[in-house]
Each structure stands twice: as structure tokens, then as C-alpha cells.
Amino acid sequence: MTASVGRTSWPALGVVVAAAALAPLVFTDFFVSVILTKSLWLGVAAASLIFLSAYGGMVSLAQVGIYGVAGMTFANLVVADGGAAAAWSPWIATIAAIVVAVAVGLFFGVIAARSVGIYFLMITLAFSVLVYYFFSQVTQLSGFGGVNNPDLPSLVGQPGQDPAPLYYTTLVVAVLVFLGLRYVSRAPFGLALQGLRDEPARMRALGFNVTRHRILAFTLAAFIAAVAGVLSVWYNGRIAPGSINLAQTIDILIIAVIGGLYRLEGAWVGALTYALLDNYSREWTPTVGDVLGAERFNTILGVVFLIIVLLSPGGLVGLWERVRGLGGRGPGPPGEVAREPAPAEAAK
Amino acid sequence: MKGIRLLALIGAVLALGLVAGCGDDDDGGGGGGGGDQAAEGGGDTIKVGFLSDCEGAFGSFFEPTASGFNQALIDKAGAKPASKKPSEGVTGATVAGKQIQIVGYGCSDGTADKAIEETRRLVEQEGADILVGPLSGDEGIAVANYAKDHPDKTFINGIAGAQDATLKVQAPNFFRYHPDGAQWSAGLGDYAYNELGWKRAAIIGDDYSFPYTSLAGFVAEYCAIGGKITKRIWAPLGEKDYSSYISQIPDDVDGLYVGIGGSGLINFVKQYKQQRGEVDTDRMMGNVFWDDPLVLKEVGNDLVGGTTSAMTAADSDDPDVTAYIDRLRKSYGKELAGLGPSVFTYGYYTAGQALIKGLEAVNGDISDQKKLQAALAKVRLSGDEAPYGDVRLDENHQAISDVFLKRIVKDKTGDGVADVATFRRIPEVNQTFGGFFTAEAPPPDRNNPTCEKRQPPPWVGKAEEVSFGT
Amino acid sequence: MATAATSAERAEPILHLRGIGRRFGGVVAVSDVDLTVRAGERRAILGPNGAGKTTLFNLISGEYPPSTGTVELFGRDVTAAPARTRARMGLSRTFQTSRLFGGLSVEDNLYLAVLGVGDGHLRLVKTGADGELRDKARAMAEDVGLGDRLDVMVSELSHGEQRQLEVGMARVAQPKLMMLDEPAAGLSRAERVTLTETLLALDPSVTLILIEHDMDVALRVAEWVTMMHDGRVIVEGTPAEIRANETVHALYLGSHG
Ligand SMILES: Nc1ncnc2c1ncn2[C@@H]1O[C@H](COP(=O)(O)OP(=O)(O)OP(=O)(O)O)[C@@H](O)[C@H]1O
Numbered sequence A: 001m002t003a004s005v006g007r008t009s010w011p012a013l014g015v016v017v018a019a020a021a022l023a024p025l026v027f028t029d030f031f032v033s034v035i036l037t038k039s040l041w042l043g044v045a046a047a048s049l050i051f052l053s054a055y056g057g058m059v060s061l062a063q064v065g066i067y068g069v070a071g072m073t074f075a076n077l078v079v080a081d082g083g084a085a086a087a088w089s090p091w092i093a094t095i096a097a098i099v100v101a102v103a104v105g106l107f108f109g110v111i112a113a114r115s116v117g118i119y120f121l122m123i124t125l126a127f128s129v130l131v132y133y134f135f136s137q138v139t140q141l142s143g144f145g146g147v148n149n150p151d152l153p154s155l156v157g158q159p160g161q162d163p164a165p166l167y168y169t170t171l172v173v174a175v176l177v178f179l180g181l182r183y184v185s186r187a188p189f190g191l192a193l194q195g196l197r198d199e200p201a202r203m204r205a206l207g208f209n210v211t212r213h214r215i216l217a218f219t220l221a222a223f224i225a226a227v228a229g230v231l232s233v234w235y236n237g238r239i240a241p242g243s244i245n246l247a248q249t250i251d252i253l254i255i256a257v258i259g260g261l262y263r264l265e266g267a268w269v270g271a272l273t274y275a276l277l278d279n280y281s282r283e284w285t286p287t288v289g290d291v292l293g294a295e296r297f298n299t300i301l302g303v304v305f306l307i308i309v310l311l312s313p314g315g316l317v318g319l320w321e322r323v324r325g326l327g328g329r330g331p332g333p334p335g336e337v338a339r340e341p342a343p344a345e346a347a348k
Numbered sequence B: 001m002k003g004i005r006l007l008a009l010i011g012a013v014l015a016l017g018l019v020a021g022c023g024d025d026d027d028g029g030g031g032g033g034g035g036d037q038a039a040e041g042g043g044d045t046i047k048v049g050f051l052s053d054c055e056g057a058f059g060s061f062f063e064p065t066a067s068g069f070n071q072a073l074i075d076k077a078g079a080k081p082a083s084k085k086p087s088e089g090v091t092g093a094t095v096a097g098k099q100i101q102i103v104g105y106g107c108s109d110g111t112a113d114k115a116i117e118e119t120r121r122l123v124e125q126e127g128a129d130i131l132v133g134p135l136s137g138d139e140g141i142a143v144a145n146y147a148k149d150h151p152d153k154t155f156i157n158g159i160a161g162a163q164d165a166t167l168k169v170q171a172p173n174f175f176r177y178h179p180d181g182a183q184w185s186a187g188l189g190d191y192a193y194n195e196l197g198w199k200r201a202a203i204i205g206d207d208y209s210f211p212y213t214s215l216a217g218f219v220a221e222y223c224a225i226g227g228k229i230t231k232r233i234w235a236p237l238g239e240k241d242y243s244s245y246i247s248q249i250p251d252d253v254d255g256l257y258v259g260i261g262g263s264g265l266i267n268f269v270k271q272y273k274q275q276r277g278e279v280d281t282d283r284m285m286g287n288v289f290w291d292d293p294l295v296l297k298e299v300g301n302d303l304v305g306g307t308t309s310a311m312t313a314a315d316s317d318d319p320d321v322t323a324y325i326d327r328l329r330k331s332y333g334k335e336l337a338g339l340g341p342s343v344f345t346y347g348y349y350t351a352g353q354a355l356i357k358g359l360e361a362v363n364g365d366i367s368d369q370k371k372l373q374a375a376l377a378k379v380r381l382s383g384d385e386a387p388y389g390d391v392r393l394d395e396n397h398q399a400i401s402d403v404f405l406k407r408i409v410k411d412k413t414g415d416g417v418a419d420v421a422t423f424r425r426i427p428e429v430n431q432t433f434g435g436f437f438t439a440e441a442p443p444p445d446r447n448n449p450t451c452e453k454r455q456p457p458p459w460v461g462k463a464e465e466v467s468f469g470t
Numbered sequence C: 001m002a003t004a005a006t007s008a009e010r011a012e013p014i015l016h017l018r019g020i021g022r023r024f025g026g027v028v029a030v031s032d033v034d035l036t037v038r039a040g041e042r043r044a045i046l047g048p049n050g051a052g053k054t055t056l057f058n059l060i061s062g063e064y065p066p067s068t069g070t071v072e073l074f075g076r077d078v079t080a081a082p083a084r085t086r087a088r089m090g091l092s093r094t095f096q097t098s099r100l101f102g103g104l105s106v107e108d109n110l111y112l113a114v115l116g117v118g119d120g121h122l123r124l125v126k127t128g129a130d131g132e133l134r135d136k137a138r139a140m141a142e143d144v145g146l147g148d149r150l151d152v153m154v155s156e157l158s159h160g161e162q163r164q165l166e167v168g169m170a171r172v173a174q175p176k177l178m179m180l181d182e183p184a185a186g187l188s189r190a191e192r193v194t195l196t197e198t199l200l201a202l203d204p205s206v207t208l209i210l211i212e213h214d215m216d217v218a219l220r221v222a223e224w225v226t227m228m229h230d231g232r233v234i235v236e237g238t239p240a241e242i243r244a245n246e247t248v249h250a251l252y253l254g255s256h257g
């Protein structure tokens, strides 16, 4: 086991996946679909954010914009109600959607890669807002009331009737995304990415092209976001500008932060927590006069979010590790630990 | 060891989900409406889900919409309000001996995705047999599509006005007992061309789906008679500075149709006055937002003389209307009763009335919802069921009903706020405008429908002059 | 020492600074420095705090461009070339305060240092080439005394270990010119001795430029000393000459005990 941000425990992953595979036998169709399938694709979207943040030190709000491009492209290329309805095969449309979104991601990356911190956050936020407005304005693409009932690959069947095929498809994709990103994090590209997260000046001095590396990391994350975008259309059976609005951008960020911005697993832990809270807090929220009622469930979500952020910057995954007190300190921001040791100046 | 901990974490979260995921079906009081005391016995209970918006642009209409729907149950199903807050539910609702249980007051945020999630929660998790809602356009299309995939459930639209939900989707189990956004504009084209003598007009609106539909109703009728639309101006939704759009309004037109909503309309009117000296209301009409109470309060006095339209008439002194408002006041107080004439409250009210009539027709037996759906298709609302005018459905399950033309007038009530005077009833407005709107035609957008002279809608020339309370 | 200096003088100059200067807003950090370093030379740069030593390093390594003057490295004008180009030409450096990858292991840090001067920065898959790079990384870890700390996260290393790793990172890329910025800072006496021995044992073909406040380290390792003050070079000479120089004493040695 290498001591770094990336640690995989194969037996644990195996058990989780096996348990997930049995879920349709245990849970209602509703739960499998609205909680589990949704968690899985939201997790993929959050994973694209966490990948950039955990390994690249870049917190991006562009992921929803990019998955929106993928989702809209897919929905327009297949037979659907609204949009261009180009009637391509769903698989070819999937590939095309991912290619287009990755190209857009590359373009965004070129613009954003030189910025860091709050500026990076703002620029990427602007991307998502831009994509949202673009599709709101161009109704030829976003349809009147969204693009509805797109043709889906036969593999996922009819999610409305039987959620299992889509659930398993999403599960496989999520596992592949997780393993793929873990693998990449140990490959030269991923290690160098972590290097420039910690010390970009050092990376330059070692001979790396830091800007190019950041652009390509952003592009790789765009690929993952694009996959999530296509899955979101398969899951929702529609996409509208409202599917990719600012609220959704914030939701994905909340999921990533709840799960933990420093570990990939956090994406799915956060997504599952979010899906459960979003669905059940509507029933559980106590009615307190006119202040807190069923319609104020977002307050509950906000409070949970706040508590987690205050207790643990590493999200639920970090909190868990800290509660167990194992592995020394909980996973903090990896970029910051390097600056902890007494600097040379102090010893002089 | 690290992995085991993570496993346990995910396990814990899942366990939480398991508890939540399995423990809902026998939970009688589930959903936001805790007050409904429905019986447990499945066969004797009809489960109804309510869906509206409590967040987003229309979030403030959550309680009004709930009050409208509840009032129908109070009127016709012997229900009592559980509290002064409509979303707390009702108690003791029964139809044909079956208890009506509201399984939840679902809350969306104006987006289709959220509407569907809430629909799924209410239908699939809370076990609703029938869903009443949603509130806004995009949501309506999504729910109609969902309905298509769930033929064993029945859906009655709340007040979502998108034309496509019935015209294009045509789900056999989705019903809309109120006119759509284009129907709301019926009669204005006729009035503009034939009464006001507008030969050429311009339109201006917010750049999104509802104004497209709303303006489509005007364009379709006005152009059919012979009017010309020389300019279509679209401003981004939520625009603050309309000056550049105002300067695009051509001088050589006889009139302007305004499809700007909410706070945008208030800004538009103020800036129009600044830029052009006055709001020349005899050359202007507006869509359903013009007699919105908030708009009247802010800029009503500038709009005096302008014309607008909708399926309700706030000044109506029809006994059915006044009784309807009185009943609302008794159930939920003055404030919510004041919103009784709003299309939001009224749309959900007629939805509730239609549902009860349909259930009565099948004697409360919903074991085969096809029968309920067949009954709903035949439901006609009249008298106290539809105080603003009779409603029946066309073959797409879309309402055919009356629409009112109204004029903004100087304050009549002494509160300093301009009022509304209804002056025309357009009878029997149908969705297709006499075959103009079809499932195949491109949906309304910036450039559609195109402006062409053709066979006018059947109601042109048939408007009845009305006058309330004079 | 004097003989060594003459041998260095005969060798090729590999670094040539002409009239180099750098200002930060109103602060003139380095001004009008000319410097020539020949292949295989051992050069120390001394000077009090704020003299401009680190800035000079940054100008040579390409961290930022000079305000005036030119930099010639290995016979090529690199004034406009980015840091990564200079690194890949054979220049490596350490930083005054450690700049290590705290979230990665010791081995990964050294691995990145080898990878940097090679190809395949963007590879998404591991290949056989990585095995060789990792062998080099592990050998260097052994060399700098971190052989048994390979898998430890760098943020968990002691300060001394981090300084050792800094030097290891510079050496592992097998540079032709190596620049160390205060490698002994914060080290214990014993650690300094080890460091001095390591530096003395370096391959004689490697050129070394050293910034060091510790005279024991600097004057033992260096064969030629450049003395800076207020951004300028004020004296150059052999260690013996520097020890004897009055100005140096007044400015620096005296104040540094
Ligand atoms: N990035 C910068 N921005 C502004 N001023 C700087 C910057 N870098 C260095 N300086 C200033 O330039 C001068 C020279 O600094 P430099 O770090 O080169 O000195 P030094 O000789 O390395 O000192 P020390 O022995 O303390 O490391 C100092 O006055 C410093 O404050």
C-alpha cells in the first residue's frame, strides 16, 4: 500500500459491489431507481469534480456545464420529443456526445488552466452558467420544455418499467470510472498531476509543462463528466435547461463536499447521502410553525452540509476516518500538508 | 483495514436507506400532509398525490395551489381543513364511500427533473393512485410523459400551461381541465384587429417557453384575421434594463402585445414611461401577468386602459364565483381567498372538482383505472364546480372553456390600486385555435407560429360583452 | 584549491550571465550581475539575507524572467525559455524551503523527478519504462539515506529527511548543472557532516552551484566563491581569499558569528 491519496482495498470494493449487485433483489423499484441509480450517476459527476480537486487541487464548478453539453448532445442526436431529434443510433449518439463534451472541456481547460483558487472557481462557474444560458436561449436544441423521451440503448431497456438494467449499467460504469481514475492516479499522468497540486513550481523545475498538464487533467475530468451527463439523460428520460442550472451545479459541489473532496469514494458516499436526504427529509422534516415545513427540506440539507463541513473538511469519508482515529490524522487537504513542517527559515 | 472502514461507512449509509426504503408503504401519514387521517385498509382508500412548486420562480404559489385543491375536497368530499395552512392537509375526505388519502404535498422547483422526482416519490414510494399537478410548463410536459409510461395511474394537471403536455404528448391518462397558455390569449387578436383597428403590431416577451406560448395564442388569432406582426422582440428572463428592447419597438405599428412577466414587467413599465414619456396603454395589451396583484400595486396606475386576458375574472359578481371565494375564505382566511381568482388556485380547484366527479362516476372503484380515465374524459364542469365558466375536454383531454378579456381601470375599491374590469367573454376556446395548432406543427418559439392569414378561430366575432358589478 | 580553480577555468563555460537584473516593483533584488560558471566547477554563492542569491537562482532556473540581461546555458541563450526547458537541458535545483510533494510518498517524489526530464509525462498507463524510473528513484532514496522510508508520505518526514530528499530530487535526474539553495539550513551538526561528504563525493563532471550560509559546508565544498550584497556581486575568489577579505568580514562573516 502506497501512502498517498489513492488507496484501494480490493476486498472492500468487492463486497460493496457485490452488495450493490444484490440491491434490486432487496429494495423496491423506486429505491433502486430514485435512490441508488441516481446516486451512482450523481457519484460519477461528483467523481469528476473530486478527481480534479483531490489529485489536481482544482475545485471546478464547470462539471455540470460539461455534463449538460454531453446530455444535450445525446438527447438531440437520438429520436426524442423536442430538440433536433437527429435519429442517430443511441450508442453512436453516446460516443458523439462524449466527444463533443470532451472537446468543450478541452476548450474550457485552455481558458481556465492558468487560474488557481477562487479565480479558477469563478471561471468554471461562468462556464456552467454559460452552458445553461446557451441551452435556455437556443430552444432549437433544448426543445420546448426540454427534450423528452430520448431513444435509449436497448441495453438499459425501459427504466420506467424495470429499473434493473439501467441500474446495473450505471453500476458497471461507476465501478469502471472509480477503478479507472484510481489507476490513472498511479500512472505517470496522475502522479504528475498530484505533483503539480502540491508544488507547481517544483514541477516546472523538474521539467513538466504544468499548464498543459492542468488542461489535460481538466479534459480527462470532462470525459468523466460527459459520461455522467449521458447517464443523467438515460436516468431522467429527459433533459431541460433546468437540469443543468445553477442549483444543480451547487448540488454537485455539495455532494462532493459532503462525501469528501480528497477521496474518490467520497463521490458516491456523498451522492448516496444526498439522494437519501433529498428524498426522505421531505417526510421527516418537522413542521415548526410557518418556519420549517415539508417544503423547507433544503434547510435540512443545508444544515447537514454545514455540520459536515464544520466537523470535517474531508467530508463523511474524512469524518469516518477521524472518528476511527486510525491512520494518524484524517485526510486533510493534501496540498497543504507539505507546508506544515517547520520551514528552513525557522531553523536558521 | 482502511477498506473495511469504508465498507462499514457505505454499509451504514445503505442501512439508513434500507430503513427508509422499506418502511413507507404502511405509513399512513406519510408525505408533507400529516393531517390526513385516512384509513389503513388499502381497498377502501384512494391515494392521491399533490404536486406543486414550493421553490423556484413559482414557489410562493405552493399554499394557494394547495388551498384550491383542498377546497374542492372540502366542497364535494366532506373534508375539513386540518389547519389554516393548506399543505397540512385535510381530514375526512370521502368520495362514494371511499376515503381519500393525500399521501403527500409534493414540492418541485419549476424544473422538469425535480417534478419527476417528486412525482416518482408520490406515486412509487407513497403509493399514490392519482396525481394532481404540476404547476409550471416544463414540469407539465415531463409529468405527461411520465403518465404515458404509467397507464395504471391517473394524472390531472394542476396549472402547468404548456401546449405540448396535451397537444403533443397525448397521454391517455393525463387530463387538463383548464385552458393552456395560448388559449389564455384567445380573443385579444380579434379585439386588437377589429375593435382597436391594429393593422400592424409588434410583440415583446421574455425569452422562454411560457411567453412563446402565450404570445403564440395572440399571433395565431391576430394574423389569421389579417393582422401583421412586423417585429418580435425577446428579452432575457429576469432582465433589469429594458431600455435597449424598448428602443427596438418600431414606431410604425398600431399596437404592442407585451408578454413580460413578474418583476420584469414592473421594470419594463417604469422604463417605458421614462423613455417614451407615457405608457400609451390604448396601444398595448398584455398577457396573464398584467392583472397580477403585485404588478397592479406597483405600476397598475400606469397600465390603466390596457387590455389583458385569462380564464378567470377577479371582478366577477357571478353568484358561483362569490360563493367560491366565500368558501375559500371560510377554509383558509382572507389572504388565500384573495388569491382565489388567480389561475393558480383556480386551476388546482377545477382539477380537484374533476377528480371527484370522475371518482363518483366509477363509484370510487379504481381497481381498473382505465374506467376512471374513461369517466374523467367525459367529465364536464359547471356551476360551482367551475365558477368562471363551464369546462369540457377535447379528444386530447384538454379543456375547452371560456376566456375573459379585461381592462385595467382606475381604482374602484378605494385602496389606491388600479382594478380590473372584465368586458368580454370569449366562448368555448379550444386548444387548436380551429385546427391551427397541431401535434405536427413546430412548437411556439421565437419565430413560431409564423404570421399568416387563414381561417380564423371559431370564436372570432362571437365574443360576448359582459360587465360585472356596475 | 588554487589548482582546482585553474582546471575549472580551462573547461567550457556552461553558464553565462550577462548584465542580469531583476526588480520586484520598487525592490531591486538583483542588479547587473555577470557570472560565468565552467563545467565541473564547484561554486558557492554567499551573501547576507536579502542579498539576491535566491533570486539569482530563480533567474538561472527560469522561475521568472530577468528584467535585464541574458542567460546562456550550455551554450544556448535561454533568457526566454521556460523553467521546464532548462530542466530538460540538464539543470536541476533545490529550493530554500523544501518544495516537495507532501501528498506523495518518498519514492513517488523521486520518481517524478526522474520522469520530469524524460518522456511520457502524459501517459495514462504504466509501462515497463516506469520500472526503470522507479529503480533509479529507489537507488537515490538509498543514496540520501531514505532507503527504508520509501512508502512514507513526504509530509510525514522529519525536516532533516525532507532536506535530504530535496537534494535527492535534484540529483536523481542526473543533471549536468546542479544548484542547491541552502541545503544545510535547519540540519543538525551530524546531518551537515553527512551532507558535506555527499557533496564532496559528487561525480566531478557535475557542475555545482551552492548557496549556503554555513561556512563550514560552503568553504569546504566550493573551489570558487561569489560574494553578493544588495543584488550585486561584490567579490569573487577562492575560499582562502574570501576568508581573508576585509569587506566580506565586515558585511557577512562578522555578522554571522
Ligand atoms: N517574489 C518577490 N517579490 C518581491 N520581492 C522579492 C521577491 N523575491 C525576492 N524579493 C526581494 O528581493 C530581495 C532579495 O531576495 P532573495 O530571496 O533573493 O535574497 P537571498 O539572498 O536569497 O536572502 P536569504 O539569505 O534570506 O535567502 C529581498 O529584498 C526580497 O525581499
Ligand SMILES: [Mg+2]
Residues within 6 Å of the ligand: C053, C054, C055, C096
Ligand atoms: Mg535565499
